[in-house]
Amino acid sequence: MKTLIYGGGAVGLGVASCLLHSGVHVDIIARESTVSALRELGLKRTGIFGEFHIIPERFGSYSSLEEISDLSSGPYDYILVCTKSNDSQQTAEDIYAHYQFSGDKGKIVLFQNGWGNAEKFVSLFPPDRIYNARVITGFCRPHKNEVEVTVHADAIHLGSLFGNDISILEPLCRSIDQGGIPCEVVEEVAKDLWAKMLYNCALNPLGAIFNVPYGVLGKWPYSREIMEETIREIFRIMELHGYRTHWDTAEEYIDIFYEKLLPPTEGHESSTLQDIRARKRTEIDALSGAVVELAKKAGVNATYNNMLYNMVKFMEERLLSINENN
Numbered sequence: 001m002k003t004l005i006y007g008g009g010a011v012g013l014g015v016a017s018c019l020l021h022s023g024v025h026v027d028i029i030a031r032e033s034t035v036s037a038l039r040e041l042g043l044k045r046t047g048i049f050g051e052f053h054i055i056p057e058r059f060g061s062y063s064s065l066e067e068i069s070d071l072s073s074g075p076y077d078y079i080l081v082c083t084k085s086n087d088s089q090q091t092a093e094d095i096y097a098h099y100q101f102s103g104d105k106g107k108i109v110l111f112q113n114g115w116g117n118a119e120k121f122v123s124l125f126p127p128d129r130i131y132n133a134r135v136i137t138g139f140c141r142p143h144k145n146e147v148e149v150t151v152h153a154d155a156i157h158l159g160s161l162f163g164n165d166i167s168i169l170e171p172l173c174r175s176i177d178q179g180g181i182p183c184e185v186v187e188e189v190a191k192d193l194w195a196k197m198l199y200n201c202a203l204n205p206l207g208a209i210f211n212v213p214y215g216v217l218g219k220w221p222y223s224r225e226i227m228e229e230t231i232r233e234i235f236r237i238m239e240l241h242g243y244r245t246h247w248d249t250a251e252e253y254i255d256i257f258y259e260k261l262l263p264p265t266e267g268h269e270s271s272t273l274q275d276i277r278a279r280k281r282t283e284i285d286a287l288s289g290a291v292v293e294l295a296k297k298a299g300v301n302a303t304y305n306n307m308l309y310n311m312v313k314f315m316e317e318r319l320l321s322i323n324e325n326n
Contacts, residue, residue, distance in 0.1 A: 001025065001171055004076045004101065006091060008034045008061070010139035011111055012082030013147040015156075017045040018179025020054045027060035027068060027076075035061045037144035046142075047149030049180045065098040075103035078172050080133075081121075085114040085286035088121070096124040107168060109133055109158065113271070114286025115197055116293075118161050127162035131169060134159075134192035136199075137181060138268055151265050155182035159189025194245040198234055198253060199261060200270075201287050202227040205308035207270040208282070208315065215266025218258060228254055230304040234291055240298040272312060279319045284312040 001024050005016045008030025019026050020043065028038065038061040043054045062068055079102055083091050088110075095102065102108065108125065110117050111133040121130045138151035156176060158169045169185045176183035186192065203214050206223055210216070217223040228250075235250040247253040275282040288309035295302035 001078070001175065002073060002076050003027075003172070004079045005029065005082055006079055006095065007082035007084075007087075008038070009082060009084075010141045010147055011135060012080070013043060013141065013145075014045070014137070014139040014149060014181070015080060015082060015111060015176065016059070017043055017052075017054065017147060018176045018181050018183075020059055021045075021052060021179040022175040024175050025073075027062065029062055029065065032063045034144045035063045041145045044143075044146040045149065045180075046146065048152060049149050065094060065101060068101070071100060075101055075106050077106060079106060079108045080111055081108060081117075082111045084281070085112050085117055085283045086281055088112065088117045088286075092121045092124050102129070107131055109169070109172065111135055112286075113196075113200060113283050115193065115290040116286055122162070128164050130162065131158060131160050131164065131166075132189050132193060133157065134189060134196055136196060138265065149181070151268055152181070153261070153264055155184045157184055157186045157189055157192045159186045159192070161190050161193075190243065191245045194238060194243055195247075197287065197291070198231055198245065199257070201234060201291060201305060201308075202230050202257070203262075204270040204272040205284065205288055205312050208272040208276050209308070209311050211273065213267050213269045214262060218262045218266070226304065226308075227257075230308065231257070233302055233304050237291055237295050237298060237300065237302060240300065241294055276312075276315055276319065279323050281320065282312060282316050284309055284316070288312070 003019055003024055003026050005012045005026060005028045008028050016026050016028055039056050042056045045052055079095060081091055108121060108129055109131045118130055118132060134157040136153040140148050140150055142148055158173050159166055166185050173183045173185050203217060206217050206226060207214060231254055232250040272282045272284060288305045291305040292302045292309055
């Protein structure tokens with residue numbers, strides 16, 4: 001099995017570590033600083049699923065697709081897109097422009113946050129080439145070549161939003177699972193993605209705005225009210241578009257949210273907060289922003305999601321403008 005990881009951030013290196021640990025051929029596309037560290041030091045994984053090190057000679061690391069010259073063994077069976085959601089369009093266009101890397105049969109699996117990423121890929125590729133992953137394992141990168149698994153809420157879920165044959169994902173799933181992180185192929189990955197949207201849209205913006213980990217948001221009635229109204233709003237908009245998740249009502253989800261979902265991740269800081277601290281562009285457009293866009297299409301308001309979206313966009317754009325002026 002031949003696999004390309006497109007995006008060498010925390011998630012990309014985390015999934016790459018699993019595949020490499022199970023003996024899969026892996027190449028990684030990453031930023032130049034990450035590529036340099038990987039080529040010199042190899043890939044190290046630490047955290048709750050154990051520690052191991054993979055020497056540089058065991059995998060390829062490149063800063064662009066143009067650097068990959070050896071396709072003698074054929075195109076990749078899977079291209080795993082692990083970029084930020086705000087890079088989806090550019091990533092889709094880059095993979096499409098280098099069609100030889102996926103050929104006519106290679107599958108593209110989106111390991112990304114938010115909603116709306118798949119649409120960008122199916123504008124260029126046939127829907128039967130596009131699959132999605134739901135990841136609710138927490139990764140961080142203490143060093144450029146090191147990924148730490150910090151928290152794990154459930155198995156990685158792989159599936160299709162387009163009714164594709166999901167059995168094609170079984171070899172990939174087994175390799176991730178054998179590499180140390182539980183993974184399952186599921187029939188209704190859309191329900192999983194919306195469950196993650198509910199969780200992320202309630203927690204990520206507020207965590208960034210208030211500069212606190214998830215658990216703090218659940219302790220105070222003021223933040224709880226905002227999160228609960230955000231969740232109720234998403235449920236209403238989901239139903240208008242015919243989307244479903246694993247809970248029938250917002251109130252049922254809210255109970256589970258506080259009882260089971262929030263406690264295991266109470267110390268986690270959202271990726272939105274981490275991006276703001278690093279003065280990087282966040283993924284808020286694919287989270288609260290995606291909900292706002294769906295609300296507009298349905299002709300309704302998304303008051304809470306729109307408020308959170310605007311607040312994070314203010315923080316993001318202000319910090320980016322400061323970067324440009326310094």
